[in-house]
Amino acid sequence: MVDLGYGASPVTTLESLEYLRVLNPSLRLIGVEIDPDRVREALPYAQLGLEFCLGGFNLPLGADESAGVIRAMNVLRQYPEQEYARSLALLGSYLGPAGILLEGTSDPPGNMMALNLYLRGGGFLLHDGLALIANLRRPFSPRQLQAILPKNYIHHLEPGSPLDAFFGAWSACWQRAIQTQVHDPRRLFAEAARWLHEEHGYHLSARPGFLRRGILLLHSVPGEAQAPLALARMR
Numbered sequence: 001m002v003d004l005g006y007g008a009s010p011v012t013t014l015e016s017l018e019y020l021r022v023l024n025p026s027l028r029l030i031g032v033e034i035d036p037d038r039v040r041e042a043l044p045y046a047q048l049g050l051e052f053c054l055g056g057f058n059l060p061l062g063a064d065e066s067a068g069v070i071r072a073m074n075v076l077r078q079y080p081e082q083e084y085a086r087s088l089a090l091l092g093s094y095l096g097p098a099g100i101l102l103e104g105t106s107d108p109p110g111n112m113m114a115l116n117l118y119l120r121g122g123g124f125l126l127h128d129g130l131a132l133i134a135n136l137r138r139p140f141s142p143r144q145l146q147a148i149l150p151k152n153y154i155h156h157l158e159p160g161s162p163l164d165a166f167f168g169a170w171s172a173c174w175q176r177a178i179q180t181q182v183h184d185p186r187r188l189f190a191e192a193a194r195w196l197h198e199e200h201g202y203h204l205s206a207r208p209g210f211l212r213r214g215i216l217l218l219h220s221v222p223g224e225a226q227a228p229l230a231l232a233r234m235r
């Protein structure tokens, strides 16, 4: 796994190691940063299976290495939208077969997240969904998530656009849910998601484990379909 652009301190990298090692004790994780000072400051945290390296979208992997998972949180949003597809295509070229790229954005404390899921399929990177993630321990309303959409969506929210209509429909379902006698926000979230699917036709995951955690996984995102991206550098 690669954690690209881990930031001023490698907290997310260390947390990922802790969580994912439970699933895969032999996980190898590489934190990659473009800022040399941030690499230097992270080095004391290196340990068996955890490295920190200087690099950018051109990942510092060996010629025979590939990543099963690449996470790039709050990185691509710093770049112009025109560079988005090119950067993804380059990152995707480092994925192994069926590898996953998680690219997204959060609010500064990490309470809300919006995450693009991309899968490698042959020589292409395929958009597999957008996860909109709420913290249900805090007051929630769907439109809060608009402010943290990833780069490929944030500039496409003009009133009347398909994305704006989606958030309008989700807000209406949420308002209806909170007027019921149910008070558990996890049940409200699941109920609003069910209406969003059944009454508005949005294609989303009904997995109870996702909905309970405040994760709305949209399989097809309103607006223009994202075409498969040809990987920039075949490995």
Ligand SMILES: C[S@@+](CC[C@H](N)C(=O)[O-])C[C@H]1O[C@@H](n2cnc3c(N)ncnc32)[C@H](O)[C@@H]1O
Residues within 6 Å of the ligand: 004, 005, 006, 007, 008, 012, 032, 033, 034, 035, 038, 055, 056, 057, 072, 073, 074, 075, 078, 106
């Ligand atoms: C806003 S911080 C995000 C930190 C962390 N991922 C998080 O979500 O809290 C963005 C980081 O990405 C790094 N960065 C920007 N462009 C990069 C690139 N092309 N490759 C690697 N790191 C990059 C910056 O140096 C910065 O540390």
